[in-house]
Amino acid sequence: MAEPTMRALLRRRDLGLRLVSEEDALPADALDRPLRWVHSSDLADPTPFLSEDLALLTTGTQFDGLDGADGYTGYVQRLSGRGVLGLGFGTEVHRSGIPDELVSACAASGMPLFEVPYRTPFIAVARAHSEAIAAEAYARRSWALDTQRALALAALxxxxxxxxxxxxxxxxxxxxxxxxxxxxxxxxxxxxxxxxxxxxxxxxxxxxxxxxxxxxxxxxxxxxxxxxxxxxxxxxxxxxxxxxxxxxxxxxxxxxxxxxxxxxxxxLEQSEQLARSRRRLHTQLLSSLQTDDPALARRVLGSIPPAPVVVAVAADAPVGPLSDWWERLRAEGGAASFVAESPEGVVMCVSADDEGLLDQAAERFGIRIGISEPESYSAFSRAHSQALAALRQESSGAYRYADTVGASILSALATDEARLVAESRLAPLRDHDTSTGADLERSLRTWLEHDARAEPAAAALGVHRHTLRSRIAQAGALLAMDLSTFPARAEAWTLLQTARD
CATH class of the missing domain: 3.30.450.30 (Dynein light chain 2a, cytoplasmic)
Incomplete structure (x- = not known):
């Protein structure tokens, strides 16, 4: 149903209202703005008692004694400034016809002016508009109820x-x-x-x-x-x-x-419950895959990503949104995937051909992902270990195990636990250096860097070779190591490389 507007009011044949203003000269929406109410007043300035978006009816008694057009212009400008949308003039009540000065003032302000004939009471105009408002409200409520029923049926x-x-x-x-x-x-x-x-x-x-x-x-x-x-x-x-x-x-x-x-x-809550059930099932199947036997997962799920596959582990990842993202890719005909939760993070398994999607996942969710080398399902546990090793690298985004192959084996072994052991073993040496001002740790490191040769190591330190030999003997005593043997020197080098400076 159309909104109650000035145009709708003017179209009521039972009221006999007539638009005096030339419609083409009015603003484009002057007759089509929502009309909130119809009020009547013969005050020279009724604006303190008016609200916005209403039509005002008058018989024109306030214009008695006006001399010239300025009084009409000021009157119309006050109404326009207050937000009055139209002015209705009741003819043959106080005067015959509508003053030409009022017609001109309304035209200059873009105010719609219409005639209310003598046979039409002002109360009839107000009642007609209030009925239109009520009819619109009823129509909107009916629309809402009908729409609610249609939506309920659509949901089924x-x-x-x-x-x-x-x-x-x-x-x-x-x-x-x-x-x-x-x-x-x-x-x-x-x-x-x-x-x-x-x-x-x-x-x-x-x-x-x-x-x-x-x-x-x-x-x-x-x-x-x-x-x-x-x-x-x-x-x-x-x-x-x-x-x-x-x-x-x-x-x-x-x-x-x-x-x-x-x-x-x-x-979506029901879908989330199903998704949580699916993730719990995948977590149980992950244990089966880590035995390097995909038979159970294939039998339960029907299909799993085709081998060779890459295994990835994501740290601090939002498992729900991440799983939904992979599920949506699969539904759109994209990559098949296997996603499960584990104590280490979210484990993802995809075909090696779809490995690039892991980079997209890292960027989209702002997470770190460790990625294995391509492997068969018979080596799934190895691939999982590779992904964890890659994840331990201090790197953001997606990091591949292949990137760690060229790194030192010591860096791969430098876990928090290993650092703690190394720092504990070096503590006597470091405590001695701190208390005496000696430089045994740096001397030992330099000596080992020069293949345990005293001459070049002493030169690098700027000390005599006998001084260096004395320091190495003292370091060996503090560490309870025989540094004349290769195993002891290898252990000392490992401790120095693993411990924090």
Whole structure:
């Protein structure tokens, strides 16, 4: 039903109202703005008693004694400044016809001026408009109820969330889209209504809303496209965003959207429960794969990524969104994957041909990922160990085990536990240096760097070779090592390389 406007009021044949202003000379929307009320007054300045967006009716008694057009101009300008949308003049009540000065003043201000004939009481005009407001409110409530029923039926169809979203877009007459918790567009209706570049910018705004954990509706504009965003879920459990290509909603439409948000939240909660069950199953199957036997996983899941595969471990990764991302890739005909939780992090297994997707995952989620070399399932446990070794590297993003092959074996063994042991073993030597000001640790390191040869090591330190030999003997005594033997020298070198400076 059309909104109650000045044009709708003028079209009421039972009132006999006549537009005096030339419509072509009025502002484009002068007759089509929503009209909130109709009021009557013969005061010379009724504006203190008026609200915005109403039509004012008058019989013109306030114009008695006016000399010239200035009084009419000031009167109309006061009404226009207060937000009055139109002026109705009741003829044949106090005077015959409408003063020409009033017609000119209204034309100059762009104020619609209409005649109310003698046979039409002002109260009839006000009542007709109030009935139109009531009829519109009833129509909107009826629309909301009918839309609620249609949405409930849509929710019962296959892919109920998509069907509900499509029905919402049709009922509102706008584009509607659903973004998941990762900020990816899951579905939209109509699909081609929004340009890809606008959708990309909208996706960035959605990710910002999800990252900040906002719950309220957001209004924004991307170029000439207005949007409203509504989060699904609460607080730290935001599960997605519903976007509508609209700049505002009336109360009835907002109620409808709120019901869709509730239905979407329930549907996504059920999906999340299924996803958690799937992740628990995958975690149990991971134990089977680590025995280098894929038979159980293949029998339970039906299919697993084709060999050769790479195994990856992600540290501090959001397992839910990460699993959903891989699942969406699979549903779109992309890579098959196996994702499971483990004490070390999120374990991912993909075909070696899809290894590049792990780099995308690291960038998209801002996480560290260690990646194995391609292996068969009979070497899954080795691949998993390689991924963990790569993950221990102090590197951001995706780091491959192959990149560590050229590194020293000592750096691979330099775990926190190994550093603790090394620092404990070197403690007597370091305590001695601290208390006496000696330089035994640096002397030992320099001597070992010069293959335990006294002459070049002493020269590098700037001391006599006999001084160096004395220091090495003292260091060996403090460390309880016979540094004349190769095993002791190898152990000392390992301690010095592993311990923190």
């Amino acid at each position: 169809r296959p892919r109920g969330l998509d069907a509900t979203l499509a029905e919402l877009g049709r009922r509102l007459g706008v584009w509607a889209g659903m973004f998941d918790a990762t900020g990816a567009l899951q579905s939209s209706h109509p699909q081609e209504a929004i340009a890809p570049e606008v959708l990309a910018l909208l996706g960035d705004r959605v990710i910002d809303v999800l990252t900040r954990g906002l719950e309220a509706g957001q209004s924004l504009a991307i170029g000439a496209h207005p949007f409203m965003l509504f989060t699904v879920g609460r607080g730290g459990q935001l599960r997605g965003v519903i976007a509508l290509a609209i700049d505002a909603l009336d109360p009835e439409a907002r109620t409808v959207v709120t019901s869709v948000i509730a239905m979407a939240g329930l549907a």
